[in-house]
Amino acid sequence: MGILSSVADFIDSLAKRHRLLPWLLAYALLLPLPFVLATLFNEYLIDLANRICLFILLAVGLNIVKGFCGQVTVGHIGLYAIGAVTSAVLALEPGGFGGALGFGWPIWAAIPTAVLVTAFAGLIVGLPSVRLEGAYLALATLGLGESVRIFIAVTPALGSSTGLMMIPSPSIGSFVFDSFTSYYYLVMTAAIIGIYFSFSILRSATGRAFQAIREDTIAASVNGINVVKYKLLAFVLSAVYAGLAGALFAHMPPGYLHHNNFTVIEMVTLLLMVVLGGIGNVWGGVIGAIVVAIAYDQTKDLVFYFMDRPIVIQPLVFGLSMVLLVMFMPRGIGGWIEDFQRNRRFIRRSEERLGGTARNS
Amino acid sequence: MRILNKIYAGVVAAGIGFTTAAAFADDIRVGITMRMVSENGQAYGQMMMDEIKGINEAGGIHGKMIKATLMNDECKSDKGVANANKMVFQEKVHLLIGSSCSSVTLPIVDVTAKAGVPQLVPHSTNSKITQKGSEWIFRVPVSGRYYGGVNAKYVGENIGTKIAYICAADAASVGDCANMEKQMKARFGVEPAYRADVQEKEVDFRSHMQKIKSMNVDGILVAALAETMARALVQSYEAGIGEDVRRIGSSSASNAPVPKIAGDAAKGVFFTAAYAAADQRPIAKLFNEMVKSRYGIHAPDHDFSQAYDLVRIMEIALKNTNFTGSLADDRTAIRDAIANVKGYEGLASGPISFCAAATPQCRDGNRTAVLIGYTKGGENFETEVLARVTMEEDFGLE
Numbered sequence: 191m192g193i194l195s196s197v198a199d200f201i202d203s204l205a206k207r208h209r210l211l212p213w214l215l216a217y218a219l220l221l222p223l224p225f226v227l228a229t230l231f232n233e234y235l236i237d238l239a240n241r242i243c244l245f246i247l248l249a250v251g252l253n254i255v256k257g258f259c260g261q262v263t264v265g266h267i268g269l270y271a272i273g274a275v276t277s278a279v280l281a282l283e284p285g286g287f288g289g290a291l292g293f294g295w296p297i298w299a300a301i302p303t304a305v306l307v308t309a310f311a312g313l314i315v316g317l318p319s320v321r322l323e324g325a326y327l328a329l330a331t332l333g334l335g336e337s338v339r340i341f342i343a344v345t346p347a348l349g350s351s352t353g354l355m356m357i358p359s360p361s362i363g364s365f366v367f368d369s370f371t372s373y374y375y376l377v378m379t380a381a382i383i384g385i386y387f388s389f390s391i392l393r394s395a396t397g398r399a400f401q402a403i404r405e406d407t408i409a410a411s412v413n414g415i416n417v418v419k420y421k422l423l424a425f426v427l428s429a430v431y432a433g434l435a436g437a438l439f440a441h442m443p444p445g446y447l448h449h450n451n452f453t454v455i456e457m458v459t460l461l462l463m464v465v466l467g468g469i470g471n472v473w474g475g476v477i478g479a480i481v482v483a484i485a486y487d488q489t490k491d492l493v494f495y496f497m498d499r500p501i502v503i504q505p506l507v508f509g510l511s512m513v514l515l516v517m518f519m520p521r522g523i524g525g526w527i528e529d530f531q532r533n534r535r536f537i538r539r540s541e542e543r544l545g546g547t548a549r550n551s
Numbered sequence: 552m553r554i555l556n557k558i559y560a561g562v563v564a565a566g567i568g569f570t571t572a573a574a575f576a577d578d579i580r581v582g583i584t585m586r587m588v589s590e591n592g593q594a595y596g597q598m599m600m601d602e603i604k605g606i607n608e609a610g611g612i613h614g615k616m617i618k619a620t621l622m623n624d625e626c627k628s629d630k631g632v633a634n635a636n637k638m639v640f641q642e643k644v645h646l647l648i649g650s651s652c653s654s655v656t657l658p659i660v661d662v663t664a665k666a667g668v669p670q671l672v673p674h675s676t677n678s679k680i681t682q683k684g685s686e687w688i689f690r691v692p693v694s695g696r697y698y699g700g701v702n703a704k705y706v707g708e709n710i711g712t713k714i715a716y717i718c719a720a721d722a723a724s725v726g727d728c729a730n731m732e733k734q735m736k737a738r739f740g741v742e743p744a745y746r747a748d749v750q751e752k753e754v755d756f757r758s759h760m761q762k763i764k765s766m767n768v769d770g771i772l773v774a775a776l777a778e779t780m781a782r783a784l785v786q787s788y789e790a791g792i793g794e795d796v797r798r799i800g801s802s803s804a805s806n807a808p809v810p811k812i813a814g815d816a817a818k819g820v821f822f823t824a825a826y827a828a829a830d831q832r833p834i835a836k837l838f839n840e841m842v843k844s845r846y847g848i849h850a851p852d853h854d855f856s857q858a859y860d861l862v863r864i865m866e867i868a869l870k871n872t873n874f875t876g877s878l879a880d881d882r883t884a885i886r887d888a889i890a891n892v893k894g895y896e897g898l899a900s901g902p903i904s905f906c907a908a909a910t911p912q913c914r915d916g917n918r919t920a921v922l923i924g925y926t927k928g929g930e931n932f933e934t935e936v937l938a939r940v941t942m943e944e945d946f947g948l949e
Contacts, residue, residue, distance in 0.1 A: 234640035241633065287683070343720045344748050351725040351751070352677065353628060353654050356661075439629075444665070446658035448628040449720075490634065491622045502587050502623045 195534060213386050220378055224371040236370035238487055240442065243377035244435050245479035249463040250388045250472060251431020255316075257470035258397060259424035260404030262328040264457055265315045268335030269429045271452035272311045273436025275348055277304035278357045278447055281440075288355040291347040297360045297441060304440075305433040311338075312429020316422045323407075335457065343449040350449075357445035368443050377438055384431055388472045391427065400424055404470070459486070462512050468524015477523045485511075578618040579611075579869060582638030584631055584649035584659070585673070587623035592651065594846045595673070595858045596621050599648070601845065602862040612869040620644070624655050631655030635662045644668065645881055646869075648861065651854070653677030653722035663687045667879060669886040673861045674854050676802060677726045678911070678947060686909035689889050691861045692853070693900065694915040695723065696947025698802055698823045699730020701920040701940045702772075705821075706731075707739045710797050711769025715745035717759060717783055719775035724751075727774040727801035730947060744768050751776065756783045760790030774801035781812035788816050797821070805852040810925055810932030817928030821937060823920040825900045826856035829934040830921075838898055849931060856898035863897050864889070864916075892916075901941055912944040 204211040227235040252266045280300035282292030295303070318330035342348045349355075359368040360376065367373050391397045399420045402410035411417045440447055459482065467478025489504045515522070583599055586592045603619045611617060620642055624631035631650050638644045639662065647663055647670045650656045656675035663670040664685035671689050672680060678696040681688060706714060714735065718728035728746075735741050744766055747759045753775070760783075763771060771792070773783045784798055800809065800822035810817040828839055828850035838859065842851040868888040874881050887907070895903040901919020906912075922937040 232641045232643075234637050237633070237636045237640070287679070340750060343750065351654065351720045351722045352679065353657060353722070355657055355679075444632060444658045444661035446628055446632070446661070448654045448722075450627045450654060451629045453627075487633070487637070490630075490637075491620060493621060501593070504623070 194530065198531075198534060213382060217379075217382050220382070221375075223378075224374050228371070233370055236374055238483065240370060240374050240377050242480055242483045243374070243381040244439055244442075245460075245463060245483050246381045246476050247377075247384045247431050247435035247438075248460055249467065249475035249479040250384050251428045251435070252460060252464050253467075253470065253472065253475040254388060254391060254400070254431070255424045255428035256464060257468075257475070258392060258400040258404065259421060260400075261316075261319050261421060261424060262324055263315070263319075263331040263425070263428075264328045264454075264461070265331030265333075265335030265338075266428065266432055266460060267452050267454075267457040268338035269308050269312055269315065269432035270436040270439070271335075271338050271342060271449070273304045273308040273433030274440040274447050274451075275342055275354065275436075276307045276433075277301050277437035278354045278440040278445075279348065280304065281358055282354065282356075286356060288349065288352060289346070290349045290352075290354050297358060301360075301434070301437040301441075304437040305430055308429045308433025308436065309426050312426045312432070313422055315429070316425025319421045319425065320418050332454070332457075335452075336454065339449050339452045342452075349447060353446055353448035354440075355446050357440050357447065359443055359445060360441055367441075370443075373442055377442070380434060380438060384434070385472060385476060388475075392472060396420070396423065458512070459508070462508065462515075464522075465512070466515055466519075466522050468522030468527070471522070471524025471528060473527055474522050474524025477527075481523070577615055579615050579646075579874075580642055580644040581617055581619045581865070582635070582642055582644035582647045582649075583619060583621045584624045584634040584638070584647070584655070585621070586626040586651035586655075587621075588625055594848060595651065595854055596623075597846065598842070598855060599673075599858050599862055602859065606862075606866055612866070612872075613874070615874065617869070624650050624652075626650075626652040626655060628655050628658050632658050632662060635659045639663070639666045639668050643878055645878070646671065646865065646885055648673060648865070650675060653680065653726065656680050657683075657722070660685050660688050668882050669889055671861050671865060671889065673858050675723070677722050678730070678915075679726075681911040681914040682948075684909050686907075687886055688909075688914055689905050690915050691864065691899075691903060691917065692857045693802075693823075693825045693917045693920050694911065694947070695726040695730050695802075696911075697915070697918055697920050697942045698727060699734045700942055700946055701823045701922065701938075702727075702731050702799060703734030703738055704940070705922055705938065706770055706772075706797075706799060707735060710799075712739045712741040713744045713767070713769045714741075714799075715747075715763040715766065715768045715771045716743045717747050717749060717756065717771065717773045717775070719749050719751050719753060719779050721751045721776050723803065724774040724776065724801050728772065731772055731774075734947075749775070749779075751779065753779055754782060756786045757790060760787050760792060763787075764790050764792050768796060770797040770799050772799040772801070773804075775803065777803050777806035777808040778812060780804060781809050781817070784809070784813040784816040784820060794819060802853070804925075805923070806854065807848065807850065807852055807932075810928040811930055814928045817925045817932065819925065821922060821924040824853040824923055825917060825920065826851070826853035826898055827900075827921050827923045827934055827936045828852070829923070829936050830898075835898060850934070860895070860897040860899050860903065864892055864895055864903065867892055867895065900939060911948060915944075918942050918944060918946075 201212045224236045255261050277300045279291050280293050280295040281297045283294045284292045286292050315334050399415045463478035463482045468474025494501045494503045585596050603617050607616045622634040651674040653675040660683050676695040678694045773780050798820040800820050804822035805824035842848045871888040872884045890905050890907045893904045899917050900921040903916040919941040921939045923934050924937050926935050927933040
């Protein structure tokens, strides 16, 4: 605990000098990670790190609408799909190998366009939140998310069952982001920027409006907060994260998308990340994404033999984890972090107060 | 004393580490990624592991043991790619086997091509898999382009040309539908009398069946995964479409859940596959008995036979490989040894041969499809072999 407090104090002192300093330090520390992983372990872990970065973007984005603003959405995976497919279709060459639609756009134009399209889709997904709440909103967003997947599944121009294949990797000049290491710098940068903006939103007037809506919609409205506007804004901001994560997923080698990547199971896994991490806590989403991705990876070849028959127990492990989490750790890991920060603040203020009393006496 | 204990522990730990590293270096590492989400899916994986265990118990390959890692990809491309990356870059496999689903195999082809790892495909039939031009890919099953041709020829010549199509949205079924449609047009100049694109796990076919009933078609092609196909077949009879309208299945009709779930509705359904449990060859009879006694499967489908054939082909290739100890060189040597497999006759409908060129002609190993009909549905289903057709190696290519 002492080391954690020292680290937290150091970060606080950096932030007091300039609010970007802790982020730049984090970025600098993460730069050599691929070389460390490849040297000490193996290249595969860089691929895992890349996927974790995408999950972080998704989880942090979902936290904005669900954690900050309190809107129950189960359609986030549909937005992820929209971002991925839009960017892929825009970047694919017309008449390519897979036979799907292609426009041959430069990737650096395709990705922001995909983010914009997803943001607009987020607005549409958010519309039911104006009238619906709780389980009804969850059902409405689930329907929208699933309809996106089914639409992709039955539309040959969007890859249908064969999928979108040979989606090009991004490049700058002759440098192509087609290896685990090069792609890491792309997704890690996006994840760091995503986390930073999530904190910025949380600490802004917009973030406070979101939290007011989450705590009590009527009270927020009575206090002059435009509830409809802020609810829709939460969905749009969340969609921007999902769109960016989707676009980066589409162009990640080997550049292949299939509608099966965007099912309800993926949505539940995403929810598990946010719940495990702690709803409403930015670091919770980050930690949840890391823990779930690593746990998933480590349990994928966990085969239990019963009467000489293999039984893949990963789904059972994940299902049980979700139930146990909700029962015994409803605030997730983020809850511990909040407790730690609260205790730290309390101790510091107590010390300051005691110091002040001593001086006065 | 404490210092001595620490030294002793260090020596033991170093010994364990060294032994593990030595064992790691001596093994032939094989990675398997498959769809392990159904009873049969698990049995395919189990059978591969059992067969590999059998090779090890018989002394391995040139004294080397095969260390196989089995992973579940749930028939999802992102999970399949992650499995492939893990096995290639972490497990450092010499050979990758996978996957059951075409939509998973398609992206893995790019992973193995880039990393230079030989890949054997156990079940995927989508014709694009071998058209990507990878020199590391080898397909054991019959390609969808051959199935389409055999189905179209038999249907057009024996049943009629007015055919309704029900096409589910999984990669193999879409491919089967497209190939059949293309061949019917090329051979007989006909378009589908009716075509419905349905979801991969569609449950309600009644409206489609009513429309089909009103059209007086000669046959209905149901291209879908096993459970979905069984539901469609049952509902075709519920809609009142008579037995005179022949039901044609895609290659998934070979899977046991189709006759088990469809029951009497499976009777008369015919399909093309790579193996018939009704095969009268001694090797097939022995195989049927082995699968029944080991896994409790009444009659193995072609996914069982293909998994079995794949392990035998792998064994032949590994025996013909000169291992040097360099992973990259060994992977290349295994690839070349697989490419040298010619005329392998196992359980498959026809001989399996590969060659060196990275073309579908060289890498779609089995060109013979067998036409099979169900003579009885239910738990104790029965089949008959209608015909066996070998296609030209460049058949169905653009």
